[in-house]
Each structure stands twice: as C-alpha cells, then as structure tokens.
Amino acid sequence: MTTLLPEPVLAPADNWLALTLSEQERHEVALLATQLAYTAPRLIDDPLWVEAARELSCRLPRRLQEVIRAYRHDPGEDGILALRNLPVVEEELPLTPAVPDSVEREATVPAAIAALIALNLGEIVAYREEKFGALVQNVVPVPGRETSQSNAGSVPLELHVENAFHPHRPDFVGLLCLRNDRTRTAGTLVTSVRNTLDLLPERIVEVLGQPRFRTAPPPSFGSGDSGPVHPVFSGSPADPNVRVDFHATEALDEEAGFALTALRDAFLRTARTLVLQQGEMAFVDNRVTLHGRTAFEPSYDGFDRWLHRTFVNLDNRRTRGQRPGNGSVLV
Ligand SMILES: O=C(O)CCC(=O)C(=O)O
Ligand SMILES: [Fe+2]
Structure with a gap:
C-alpha cells in the first residue's frame, strides 16, 4: 500500500460534537487538574493516582460532562468530540521532548487534564508492548524518525484505526494539544465510515465485510508478524465498525485489494483536517473513525508540536483477561 497522502482539500468541519469551555469552566478544570497533579503518589501510572483521577473526573464542569455523555451515547457522523479552551498554559510547559517513546510518568497539570477527561468518558488503558504501558503518551516529532509511519514522524501519516492489528483495540483515542507546530497548521486527519459508506458500491461493501485482510503491528509495538485474518467492516451493515x-x-x-483501494480513495474524499491548537483536545471514536496526520516541519528546538495521547475503553470487563490485577495495562 502506498504511504503517500495527498494534501487534504476540505476545510475543517464544524459538525462534530464540540464544546468551548467558558473562562469559568476553564478555571474549574485548572483547579481540579492542579489538585490531581499534586495528589500522592504523583505518578500517573500508579493505581492510586488513577483512582484519585477517576474520582475527581466526576467533578468536571457540568456542560463538559454533558457533552462527553452525549458523545459516549453516539459519537456523531464524524466520530469526533472537540474540546476547546482547556487550561494549558505556555509559560508552565517545559520544552517539547524529542526522544523516541516519550511518555509522561510524573503527574503534571496537562497530563492530569488528559486523564480527568479520559476517565470521565470511560476507562483509561494502555498496552504493555507499546511505550511501556504508560497511560499518558507524548506525540512528538523525533529526530531521525521523520519518514516513519508513526506518531514520531513528520511526513504524512496514513489514515488508520489505532492498533488495527490488535484484538482489543481502544474504543477512543484522546489527543490533547500542548503545542502545535511553529506554523500552527499541523493537523490530525479524520474521517469516519459513517460519512463514507454511501460512496462505496454494494459489492465493495460486501467484500470489506469478509475476512480477506490482515494487519501488521505498528512500529510503536516493535512491529512483528501480522495478526489473524479479519474483515474491515463488522457489526451493523448500515452503520458498521471499521478496522x-x-x-x-x-x-x-x-478482489479484496481492489476493495481496499476503493475504500482508501473514498476515505480520502471525506477526510478533514482537525488542527488542534494549544489547550484543545479531541477524541476519535476508534470504532468508526480513522485518523492520520498532515506533514509538518519539525525544528527540534523544544517548541515542536506536542500532544498527550490517551486510550479509552468503555467496558473494562471485556479485556479483564488481558489486564493483570484489574489494572489499566493490557498485556
Ligand atoms: O499526530 C497526530 O495528530 C496523530 C498521530 C497518531 O496517529 C497517534 O498518535 O495515534
Ligand atoms: Fe494513531
């Protein structure tokens, strides 16, 4: 499959679920996140800290909880929830990290914001094989990885469902922007099967619903052998999940190859660019929405694009066998 993505032509959409926090709500989130950041043991991956985060997440501003609840019920046509005016403050940020597999370990205010919102949506999870199972991961450009098809790269990143190879894919991917790139134009490409299905001929939809595909693990999982054969579409024929x-x-x-190419073409036609700026967070419903990234120019001067990434599942019971001690990390 080619890895070259054309520049997206469509303007950003405004029909996804969205909320811009008022100044009062921003202040309330800042207080909660600061309280959480200073809660012992101040280590994000410690079960005690996650427990405190879960409890405090119930105190997020009411309008924020309402839009999260609506999104959990139905993620909309685009499968996106966009939250703006979160309390990320440039003067309080350290330099953007520039090392491979960068993660957050010690609690910070931005990591606390990401955790609070993720835990209000559902259960925060990570994968032991990816970035050491850290619950809050850094999406940053890494020197030498420019052309890699990973979130450390800066060339266009192909549209994908997160961890498409994995039997337990996260239900949602959360991306909180601490800094955008210097030109403030780097963006997350998004497109959903819900607004693309109608573009596909019936026979193609039928083929995509058959187990005629296989997916390899990404570089963040150390790559490796492809998983079992799987269909691309599953569930309701009228509103399928996509993998x-x-x-x-x-x-x-x-024939399956032809269908896959037709699917990619259709997704590229419906793809939009979600440009996250400082203090903006988006969730992508990983069951119906694909994401990717536009190209941008890293400078490696400490002021590069920087996102915190979190994964959310709705039903922890479903993965209990893969989570030792009923913790947050899938093995
Ligand atoms: O950089 C982005 O906007 C998204 C990167 C990505 O696909 C990811 O971190 O999972
Ligand atoms: Fe991704």
Missing part, C-alpha cells in the same frame, strides 16, 4: 490501517493492512486476494 483498517492503510499502511499496515494487506488484502489477501485481488
């Missing part, structure tokens, strides 16, 4: 990564999914026969 594909256009860099890592291969079709196992010619």
Whole structure:
C-alpha cells in the first residue's frame, strides 16, 4: 500500500460534537487538574493516582460532562468530540521532548487534564508492548524518525484505526494539544465510515465485510508478524465498525485489494483536517473513525508540536483477561 497522502482539500468541519469551555469552566478544570497533579503518589501510572483521577473526573464542569455523555451515547457522523479552551498554559510547559517513546510518568497539570477527561468518558488503558504501558503518551516529532509511519514522524501519516492489528483495540483515542507546530497548521486527519459508506458500491461493501485482510503491528509495538485474518467492516451493515490501517493492512486476494483501494480513495474524499491548537483536545471514536496526520516541519528546538495521547475503553470487563490485577495495562 502506498504511504503517500495527498494534501487534504476540505476545510475543517464544524459538525462534530464540540464544546468551548467558558473562562469559568476553564478555571474549574485548572483547579481540579492542579489538585490531581499534586495528589500522592504523583505518578500517573500508579493505581492510586488513577483512582484519585477517576474520582475527581466526576467533578468536571457540568456542560463538559454533558457533552462527553452525549458523545459516549453516539459519537456523531464524524466520530469526533472537540474540546476547546482547556487550561494549558505556555509559560508552565517545559520544552517539547524529542526522544523516541516519550511518555509522561510524573503527574503534571496537562497530563492530569488528559486523564480527568479520559476517565470521565470511560476507562483509561494502555498496552504493555507499546511505550511501556504508560497511560499518558507524548506525540512528538523525533529526530531521525521523520519518514516513519508513526506518531514520531513528520511526513504524512496514513489514515488508520489505532492498533488495527490488535484484538482489543481502544474504543477512543484522546489527543490533547500542548503545542502545535511553529506554523500552527499541523493537523490530525479524520474521517469516519459513517460519512463514507454511501460512496462505496454494494459489492465493495460486501467484500470489506469478509475476512480477506490482515494487519501488521505498528512500529510503536516493535512491529512483528501480522495478526489473524479479519474483515474491515463488522457489526451493523448500515452503520458498521471499521478496522483498517492503510499502511499496515494487506488484502489477501485481488478482489479484496481492489476493495481496499476503493475504500482508501473514498476515505480520502471525506477526510478533514482537525488542527488542534494549544489547550484543545479531541477524541476519535476508534470504532468508526480513522485518523492520520498532515506533514509538518519539525525544528527540534523544544517548541515542536506536542500532544498527550490517551486510550479509552468503555467496558473494562471485556479485556479483564488481558489486564493483570484489574489494572489499566493490557498485556
Ligand atoms: O499526530 C497526530 O495528530 C496523530 C498521530 C497518531 O496517529 C497517534 O498518535 O495515534
Ligand atoms: Fe494513531
């Protein structure tokens, strides 16, 4: 599969679920996040800290909880929830990290914001094999990784469902922007099966619903062998779930290959660019929405683009067998 993405042509949409916090709400989130950041043991991955975060997440401003609840019920056509005016303050940020597999360990206010909101949406989770199982991960450009198809790169990143190869994919991916790139134009590409299905001929939809595809693990999982054969579409034929990564999914026969190419073309037609600026957080419903990233120019001067990434599941019971001690990390 080619890894070259055309520049997206569509303007950002405004029909996804969204909330811009008022100054009062921003202040309330800042107080909660500061309280959490200073809660012992001040270590994000410690179960005691996660417990405190879960409890405090119930005190997020009411309008924020309402929009999260609506999104949990139905993620909308685009599968996106966009939150703006969160209390991320440039003067309080350290330099953007520039090392591979960068994660947050010690609690900070931005990490606390990401955790509070993720825990209000559902259960925060991570994968032991990826970035040491850290619950709050850094999406930052890394020197030498410019052309990699990972979140450390700065070339266009192909549209994908997060961890498409994995039997337990996260239900949601949360991205909180601490800093955008210098030109403030780097963006997350998003597109959903809900607004793309109608563009596909019936036979293609049928083929995509058959187990004629296989997906390899991403570089963040140390790559490796592809998982089992799987369909791209599953569930309701009228409103299916989607499982594909256009860099890592291969079709196992010619007709399936044709269907995969047609699907990618259709997704590129419906893709939009969600440009996250400082203090903006987006959730992507990983069951119906694909994401990718536009190209940007890193400078490696400490002021590069920096996102905190978190994964959220709705039903921890479903993965109990993969989470030792009923913790947050899938093995
Ligand atoms: O950089 C982005 O906007 C998204 C990168 C990505 O796909 C990820 O971190 O999972
Ligand atoms: Fe991703």
